[in-house]
Amino acid sequence: MTLFIEQCLNGLQFGLLLFLLAAGLTLVFGIMDLVNLAHGSLYMLGAYFAATFAAWTGSFVIGAVLAIIATLLVGMALEVIAMRRLYGRDHLDHVLGTFGLILFFDEAVRLIWGPGGLSLPVPAWLNRSIEILPGVQYSAYRFAIIIVTLAVAAFLYILVMRTRVGMLIRAGASNREMVGALGVNINLLYTLVFGLGAALAGLAGMIQAPILTVQIGMGENILILAFVITVIGGIGSIRGAFVAALLVGFIDTLGRAFFPQILVELLGRQAGSTAAPALSSMLIYILMAVILIVKPQGLFSANSR
């Protein structure tokens, strides 16, 4: 039972982390109609920045804040230099152009930080267990992640639903011309939105840095998960991304933890343990296939084009 609660919390934590990535992706999708494969590179940069700045300043928190600001700036620069030229072109151009950017970023990171990868230790004050429920111990760092990401999700919700900028973002997701007609500086709005998405990706990378090793190509795996989430949630929908991220986080974590046992029960020891590793990593893709069969536009489609 304790294990189950712990795995649920892990699932929640992973889901929320994925939400940070997927939110930026779905915003950029929904508003600029841009498929950005290089989103995973921004996640990677966030992790590298965090590890570097934390080592320089000697403070985890200052390092984290600097890392987020740095990714925000890189994101905005990237939008102005490259992404802007891709708007209004077809998706194939986006895929290719941003694929090129992945190569560029991977190589740039190797040039700057070397091929070895970095590590960012969990700060001492978070490197312990806390009793979150009577009798249930949980990693303080992971618990902190849950709190921080929930706060960010709440901030995003307020930003998108309650502010003028958010109104423009929502309007932009459903009707681009209208926002232009309102006399809003579209270029600036796009740069800001892209920067926001980049900062969220950077935050996600920074958060993951102490859990995983910081290495080149770390964005490539998780990017696909983020895409799966945006597709399941419905492109352009923050709410959809939130629901889908939690769904994927839970299913992936719980699937890996318990699915092998279930399979062994069902199929017998031999067949179950043979099929388990492959099937449990495939779970979320199966989920995505099922959802797309039932709802080809995802769960919460912002623009039903």
Added chain:
Amino acid sequence: MTDALLKVDGLSKRFGGIVATDDLSLTVARGELHAIIGPNGAGKTTLITQLSGQLRCDSGRIQFAGEDITALPPHTRSLKGLARSFQITSLFLDLSVLDNVALAVQAHAGHSFHFWHDARKDDALRQPARAALERAGLSGRADSPAAALSHGEHRQLELAMALAGHPRMLLLDEPMAGLGPEESARMVAMLRALKDEVTILLVEHDMEAVFALADRITVLVYGRVIASGVPDDIRANAQVREAYLGDADKGGVHV
């Protein structure tokens, strides 16, 4: 009514709160040119889209040649002889003019699971395509890319493609839209020649053309039929005048 080719009963379609088609009933007799007119936003294009099957209706029934086609997908309707043209030019712009029409011919020449023989040298496709181009007055442009044609020529190509399948009925969505006076006159002449061979449902803003061509006219306002009859009756109908007068100050149509 005898010899109805198309029969629409109680058709309805809403988009959210907006009623695009409201309990609409309509009959088009075989051989007639039936025009649909109405102010902007009356739901004329929505009606065409529902008839051709790109849009499902919420309720109601569509019968074509005595058969219920309400639930059929667009391609099946097209194969049954119900062809449509598009208001906004919808062509294969990167293919040649002849290819465009040949594709329309091919759609009606059985399945296309032929993998080996060069379709561009296939007389069974090319001859009828050339003939359709001829009738639409486009023979001279057969080998140009469709993208290179003028707007008026695009409308002619639309017509050629609709004709290529030897349809029993044509749904024409504003074939005159955006044409200059000379091109319009040419289109009217072409349609007049066509109406002897094929039943036509014509949605059109150009009143001069409509009254010159139509056997019957149906007037739509907010998705509902407010009048239907021969041109002289429609011209005299008070309700129609009112509907159009209400629209006239927006630079609408003059009856």
Added chain:
Amino acid sequence: MKFALTPRNLVTAALLIGLALLPLYVALTGDRFMLTLFTRIVILAMAAVSLNLILGYSGMMSFGHAAYLGLGGYTTAILSFEGVHSGFIQWPAAIAVSALFALAVGALSLRTRGVYFIMITLAFAQMAYYLASGMARYGGDDGLSLESRSTFAGLIDLSDKTTFYYLCLLLLFASIMLVWRLTNSRFGMVLQGVRSNETRMSAIGYPTFRYKLTGFVIAGTLCGLSGALIANHTDFVSPSMMFWTRSGDLIVMVVLGGMGTLFGPVFGALALLFLEQFLPALISTAVEPFNPAGAAKAGEYWQLVLGPLLLFVVLFARGGIDGMLRALSRRGADAERARHD
């Protein structure tokens, strides 16, 4: 069709002759490495040719094409591992497995459009990737080595590198021929119509889904065959050959060479693998005069150049290599006409 001596046709002919004569060059110079490199180019060109059928000719933006390369490869390797060495069984099996996978993926993904289609094909390819990683018996993440190359009852010996090269080249030419016939056939006209304007295609009476699905399966099948070739070429298969970035490479080849053109994918495969192979040396040479000590190291970072180069192609040279050759030919023709006038 008349064969005019345009730069485009000349370069294409030179490419084909070059490919055919490559073993001669290798025999004369003893440069075995070139034979290995070109065998790889030819096989990947075949995969790119298959992708071009759906991406270039029918506008289906499949982002999971490497899965078929992997499936074909794995089928071959697994059969070999289980003691079945005959190519007469391995290769048809590789083709059948890829065809079935393409049928399943296509049937599900072709119901969606646009970004959703890109993503769902990507996700299914990732599924194949994880499936391969999870097969502990067949090496899991570490991959699986082939005990021996496919045997063909003594008819041809694939362990002879020149023979194998010619077999690959033959199959590449056959694929190009197939795509040429297909795209000009009635079926191919439907695919091109779908690329151009799918709404209109269904409006004039085409049940587009079944044509798209057929195209999708043909492309997957052809790519599965090139997977059987690549497994024989490297004597090894691993999940990484199905990772999504590999699918990205295939797309790059098609676009770099020229989408929807017969020989574009071959140019693209050649260009990408040449860049991969020789860009490092090129960069080193370029850096040498400025920083002799760092020159060799600079070459290692060749992707720093390749990435922006891709972006550049997307932004400014959408027709790819074939498009440039075509423009060159057109300019030549214009000049010719001007001279005659």
